[in-house]
Amino acid sequence: MxxxxxxxxxxxxxxxxxxxxxxxxxxxxxxxxxxxxxxxxxxxxxxxxxxxxxxxxxxxxxxxxxxxxxxxxxxxxxxxxxxxxxxxxxxxxxxxxxxxxxxxxxxxxxxxxxxxxxxxxxxxxxxxxxxxxxxxxxxxxxxFQNNPLPMWAFDKQEGNFIMVNGAAQKHYGYSEEEFLKMSIHDIEVFEDAEHAVSNSFLKRSSLTKNYASDLKHLKKNGETIDVEMQTHSIVLEGTKAYLAVLHDVTERNRAKEQLRQSEQMFRTISENFPNGAVAILDCDLKVHYIAGKEFPVPGEDALYFKNKVYTTHFTHPTRQDLEAQLLDVFNGNSVVFEASNDLHSYMISAVPLKEIDGTINRILIASQNITAQKRNEVEKEMLIEELTQNNSDLRQFSYITSHNLRAPLSNLLGIIKLLDTSEVQDPMTSLLLKNFEECTLQLNDTVNDLINVLIIKNNVNAKKERLDISKIFDRVINSIQTTLEAGEMKVHANFEEVTEVDFNRTYLESILLNLLTNAVKYKSPKRKPEVHAYTKRMADGSVKLYFSDNGLGIDLNRYKDRIFGLYQRFHDHADSKGLGLYIVNSQIRVMGGEIDIESEVDKGTTFIITFKQENVYDQ
CATH class of the missing domain: 3.40.50.2300 (Response regulator)
Structure with a gap:
């Protein structure tokens, strides 16, 4: 009871x-x-x-x-x-x-x-x-349903799916209803029909109760994956079946293949290493592997270095320095240094090869014969020194020439002012005196232009300061207000996005003055002249100033490479000297900036000036 x-x-x-x-x-x-x-x-x-x-x-x-x-x-x-x-x-x-x-x-x-x-x-x-x-x-x-690994069960006779968990549905892309209408054969992938007959899972696993196999499966989206499937024999609802746990090893196999390719690539690179060799050394600095196009001992091959201490072919004191550098790599440091052996010089770099546990038992070393490069460097330094001296001589010549021309030019200008040509009766004499005056004034302008260019080119340390673009722009506008009104020029400016830049005040005024006067000078007779100027901050912290006009434009297909050249003219204007854009470009470049141009004939021109900011300020 x-x-x-x-x-x-x-x-x-x-x-x-x-x-x-x-x-x-x-x-x-x-x-x-x-x-x-x-x-x-x-x-x-x-x-x-x-x-x-x-x-x-x-x-x-x-x-x-x-x-x-x-x-x-x-x-x-x-x-x-x-x-x-x-x-x-x-x-x-x-x-x-x-x-x-x-x-x-x-x-x-x-x-x-x-x-x-x-x-x-x-x-x-x-x-x-x-x-x-x-x-x-x-x-x-x-x-079964909440296992993070894909799992399913299928009968041993036909391979039809009996049950499948959510992880398998998610990984393969089929719903449970779709799976239960399929068999294991529907997702197996083989190279050809012959392999499908002999390598099907049911064929290979028929003699064992438990079975592990590497397979290729097809997902619903058409992707082929590598799968490791472990199965166990069970009886499910009276049916003999396999219960399978699946591991997607696609990434693992891909990593293995990448490792194999990396090893092959390393061997290829080391065997074809130009002007040098790649080696692997142990803690005693013995060579375990070496390959390359040129070994440290001329005439010897890789077999000569096998199990030999790498530094033995260097003489004292180079050998001691080399050993000290290489032994430091076993402390986890990477080194790059030069070493000489007889008549040859080598650039040597070494890095540690860490084990899984972080220990360093071997290092990778690459040596490259730089004897020819060293010789070329000496020749290049001599050439640079010579060019520097020539440049200095040319600069000195320019100063001397401009200075020596200044005195006689001043005398000629004084003579022109003292000459009273009103009493000259002879037409030929009058014409000669007029040409003399024009040539003297033109020569004076040329000398002044060259002096200005020399000052800009040599003033690499021109003072930078924080400038309000809007105020500088207004000051330039006011200085040429009469010219702008005479040319009926409308000026539109918007500097709200970026109001300040680091630049030289005199240069910025000169740049804006040149661009504004050029816009007036080269306006189109077909429309009312307008100028648009605005600023924009770029992702790298630099500031761009966009200056656009609707004037004559420039044929960039013809003049693109000459736009900022000295004495380059692109329009038939009597008062054009071809110096303004050269000065603008020089002033921007000497301050570390850049200038670019976009232009189309009879539509207008846009100048894009980039100011490289040393400090990024919040606007």
Whole structure:
């Protein structure tokens, strides 16, 4: 007899039958609490509110008939074992209820305390076992469905999928419904049909219970992946099947291939290393591997250096310095230095080769013969020194020439001012004097221009300061207001995005003056002249000034390479000297900036000036 107290709910509408069942129960279970309900409705609150260990259910009730009575109670308390009390005529319905989950059935006419006791005891114990099995199954399904690795099961006969977890659905791209209509053959990838027959998974795994295999699978999006699939034989719902766990090893295999290619590339590079060799040394500086086009000892091959100390072919004191440098690499440092051996010079670089645990047992060293480069460097330094001296001489010559021309030019200009040509009667003399005056003034302008250019070119340390572009621009506008009004020029300026730059004040005024006067000088007769100027800050912190006009424009296809050249003219204007853009470019370049141009004939020109800012300021 059961020792623990149990609660038994008897759902029986026949008083006589209930009394008989109650007597049997009291005889069998002295510690039982017997609860009586006469209908499904009256039993419902009892099942919902009280702990019931077993239900004795009559299938014929006022509010339920046959199998429907069982379903009603089972739906209310699915975990409570139910034993059917039935008459002889209801035996088939009782059997059907057992199929749907009832623990047992008892024919009322055959009932006895012993039969009732056994049925209740077995029912309770069987319910516990089934509950345990159900929980185990739920745990298994939970582990299967929530495993982060793709998993599936497929039958051994045809390879059809029986179940598949969410990770597999996500990784392969198929829904569960799509998977269950497929077989393992649908996702296997082979080189050709012959391989498919001999290498299919079911063919290779047919002789083993557990099997691990490297395969190629096809995802729904058409991507082919490398898969390591581990399988175990199971019986699932009466079907012999494989349970498979899958590991996508595409990246691992790709990494292996990349490593193989890297090793091959390293070998190719080392074997073809120009003018030198690549070697791997151990802690004793012995050579474990060496390859290249030119070894440190002329005439010897790689075999000569095998297991030899790398520094032995260098003489003292170079050998000691070389050993000290290389041994420092085992401390985790990279070194680059020069070493000489007899008549040859080498550029040597070495880096540590770390193990997985971070230790350094070997180093990689590359040596390159730079004897010819050293010779070329000496020659280049001599050439640079010579060019520097020549440049200095030319600069000095320019200063001397301009200085020596200045005195006679001043005298000639003075003579021109003293000459009174009004008394000259001879036309030829008058013409000669006029040409003399024009040539003298032109020569004076040329000398002044050259002096200005020399000053700009040599003033590499011109002072920079923080300038307000808007104020500088307004000052230049005011200085040539009369010229702008005479040319009917409209000026539009917007410096709100960037208001300040680091630049030389005099140069900035000169640049803006040149651009404005050029815009007036080369305006188009077809339209009202306009100028647009604005600033913009770039991602690298530099500032660009855009200066656009709608004038004559310049044919860049013809003049692009000459735009900023000295004495370059692109329009037939009598007062054009071809010096303004050269000076603008020189002033910008000497301050570390850049200038570019966009132009189209008869549409206008845009100058783009880039100011390289030493400090980025918040605007």
């Amino acid at each position: 059961l020792q623990q107290a149990i609660n038994i709910l008897v759902i029986e509408d026949n008083p006589g039958d209930y009394v008989l069942v109650k007597e049997y129960l009291e005889e069998c279970f002295s510690n039982a609490s017997i609860i009586h309900a006469t209908s499904i409705n009256s039993a419902t609150p009892i099942l919902q509110e009280k702990q019931v260990d077993v239900v004795l259910l009559d299938l014929t009730l006022p509010d339920g008939m046959g199998i429907e009575s069982f379903h009603s109670i089972h739906n209310i308390a699915p975990l409570v074992p139910i034993i059917i009390l039935t008459g002889i005529g209801d035996r088939e319905i009782a059997l059907e209820s057992v199929k749907y989950g009832a623990q047992d059935y008892i024919v009322k006419d055959d009932s006895s305390p012993t039969v009732l006791q056994k049925s209740i005891q077995y029912g309770i114990e069987r319910s516990k076992v089934l509950d345990h099995l159900k929980k185990s199954e739920e745990q298994y399904k939970y582990l």
